[in-house]
Amino acid sequence: MWLHASCLLDFNIPVDTPFLLMLRPRSGKQQWVGREQYVLKPSISAIEFTDPFGNLCQRLVAPAGSFSVQTSFDIEVADSSDTAFGAFFIPVEQLPEDTLPFLLPSRYCESDRFSKMASSLVQGVAPGYDQCNKIVEYIRTNIKYAPGEGQEIISACEVNERSQAVCRDMAHLGIACCRALSIPARLVVGYLETLQPMDLHAWFEVYVGGRWYTFDPTQDNLKGGRVAIAYGRDAADVAVYTQFGDPVEVLRMQINVEQISPPQY
Amino acid sequence: MWLHASCLLDFNIPVDTPFLLMLRPRSGKQQWVGREQYVLKPSISAIEFTDPFGNLCQRLVAPAGSFSVQTSFDIEVADSSDTAFGAFFIPVEQLPEDTLPFLLPSRYCESDRFSKMASSLVQGVAPGYDQCNKIVEYIRTNIKYAPGEGQEIISACEVNERSQAVCRDMAHLGIACCRALSIPARLVVGYLETLQPMDLHAWFEVYVGGRWYTFDPTQDNLKGGRVAIAYGRDAADVAVYTQFGDPVEVLRMQINVEQISPPQY
Amino acid sequence: MWLHASCLLDFNIPVDTPFLLMLRPRSGKQQWVGREQYVLKPSISAIEFTDPFGNLCQRLVAPAGSFSVQTSFDIEVADSSDTAFGAFFIPVEQLPEDTLPFLLPSRYCESDRFSKMASSLVQGVAPGYDQCNKIVEYIRTNIKYAPGEGQEIISACEVNERSQAVCRDMAHLGIACCRALSIPARLVVGYLETLQPMDLHAWFEVYVGGRWYTFDPTQDNLKGGRVAIAYGRDAADVAVYTQFGDPVEVLRMQINVEQISPPQY
């Protein structure tokens, strides 16, 4: 299906402030960017680079005053995400090298402290996809999805304590548990067409059966309409914007995603 | 200055044929992509990746029949390319690691066979930028710029023998001579606003005085309006399209570049 | 100075267990490996790869039973680590790309929660090296160096709560504070000649004034005799061994480092 998606960020910047942005989707196995627009107001110079996870990043210094970033694009994405019940666990020694960083604990996914919980959750379940699914079912049942309520990023341990979280932090818990079982897991930041209320979204992917599969603890089924913007170990790697120095004021963050007919450019 | 540029490629494909394409400019130090469009007809799935030189590449299998690729973008680029007479030679042991591959001989730049010629050309010239400039002056004087006449890619040695070449192959000769003097040099493929007749363009960059500088043997001055699409060791690395298997027929290749007002999206 | 260093690891392995090892020092700016030996008993096949931080890693599956890893090497290292009081802070927008991952919070360095503490510690101190030095002085004064007492890896937040830590975790606190000031900081795992009691050691480096500088909260002065084995964001990235699956028993871990005469091989 084809989507048109946009993101509008308005800031009030007290003093010149360096930013890292990740707002340019890549074309990849699951998505093709047909048209894309990236506007900075005021128009300032920015430099792009590819980070170690393959994400397209922009570096710039936002000038004091009003500053806005507007991105939009037409993109073709899958109608639904693949599922693969029964897909097998891949022993660590056979994992591709580029999946290995996604086995290690990270800022918001303290997998080193989830061995017991993860083992207990998946007792009797076949190693691999089904374990991940079991973990996601647990999260869906036991952690209250509280969209919009959380701003501070919290970690898997903290999600467990609070029993409620936004999508990103529910994913952190899922990732921590999967890694604790030696299954590579990574966070995805992006958009989801039918999300209510519309906002940035986050979910996670696991590497089983020889490829990455999508899991989304906030959604009952893996309907498609997903746009991946960035991949990383957790929210520390894939913030759509990271600002340095004194905090700036976010006046507005507005996401829009809608299905469109295949464009006839 | 802001440019609108487009590239239209029409092929007649006898049998399904794999392609590598490099047709998506990156935002970088010298250029910012404001809007971009990438259309494949028929609409088929493609996968993007970043090659070892940082270029955005697309892989796809063109289906038998008519196949076209249309890219276009609005881009802000520099009004003129920097020059730096006197910029110093950097001893090999102090070069950044990522410049080292650009010291070695490559398919179309047989720098291992240009020591004598390069040394002789730059006799008495201060090491660094001025040597590169001298080499480009030599090429401009001694090799006839024959745009459009050459299709087969030829190497620095062959350019020397034939004494005429297209822009890409003149750059090959410049690169070979600079590398023979232990100066990193790389080919750039892209567009140049005022090129006559309009076509794809190629030039080269050298690493002296701590950064990359532009040289263009086909142009008298380094006026701006340049859009870099891809960087590489030579034309083997940065073909805008590489097809595998039996040759396909190129029906049309049409480039357009024009200056525009800063867009008000 | 020349050092001979060795590391002996003896395990009791209940069931075949995958390992990642980082036990091969690289020759680099500060150190040259003259001779090296790496022995696995029983002799099993291992595969080496370079991780995203440039560390040489080994993957293997340790067979059930007794398993030992012995590495040793002769290495030339600096007599003392450079200091650079006054070395300036580099604005984020001018940092080299490969330093950027070391600005972000990581598993054991929750820099996103250290803004207040870090700002308060360095009040009135010139941005850059002197800030880092101030932070290290604070740690040296306020956190008790408790070598050998800690086994579980703890994070900067936890070090702060407990007020005592091993070298690695003291470095975590230093890193978290430096990153909170937008100074890239990374953990180094290695050996230190005169360490008492001899053990693996860990310290950290910060990027100021255009290069990486060493800080070691456990040592009064930066005398040399340091061997770097691996660099990373924190201990999650640079464990000398990471094992997957059920825990194995470490029977012995024995480090030895001694100064030697320049070898006459």
Place this chain on the structure above:
Amino acid sequence: MWLHASCLLDFNIPVDTPFLLMLRPRSGKQQWVGREQYVLKPSISAIEFTDPFGNLCQRLVAPAGSFSVQTSFDIEVADSSDTAFGAFFIPVEQLPEDTLPFLLPSRYCESDRFSKMASSLVQGVAPGYDQCNKIVEYIRTNIKYAPGEGQEIISACEVNERSQAVCRDMAHLGIACCRALSIPARLVVGYLETLQPMDLHAWFEVYVGGRWYTFDPTQDNLKGGRVAIAYGRDAADVAVYTQFGDPVEVLRMQINVEQISPPQY
């Protein structure tokens, strides 16, 4: 089998000269380095880095006068190289990304000019391993292996013209033909236990059936005892030493390889 191998390089250096060296084997799928020694005389500082192909490289400035490099190591390697008659051709669109650079023409492997020859050689042969084998048989029959006679590196085209070559250049011809058939092919520089006369050796690998396979046009069978030192597109990438500036004098290059009992360190 276990081998002890050594390489001794003696130079007479007229003026301080920058070098790139590739003389440190990596442990990998096929080989494990048990003990290694690397000696520079006089003892000067060198910096190591990993090149884009994963090779361990050393950079240094050789001081005027006598300069020698001595490396030696104990290494476990396979008893024979795998063969795989019937292993299938992998369509370009399914090749792993990191094999793609090995499809392109390079300095000494002008695959863009070998389509006709390659197609004609493999007429009627099943795509994949068997094609490569056919090409190697052709080379073995038609190009005279003239070890030690050639010093200047020559390209596939030149090998074809001269009908005799050293191992490295025979490999260049094999690589050019395989790439012309859209089969990734790379040069390997290393040692071969039973080579007569003993010298550095070079052969090539092709990617078919999902992995790299060894071919050696100079040897009748793929007996083992091979040590890979470096991988690259051709000899331009994997010179064991590359020197910059005016040529230096090589006084001696001595290779020794012998089988040993499994070492009991």
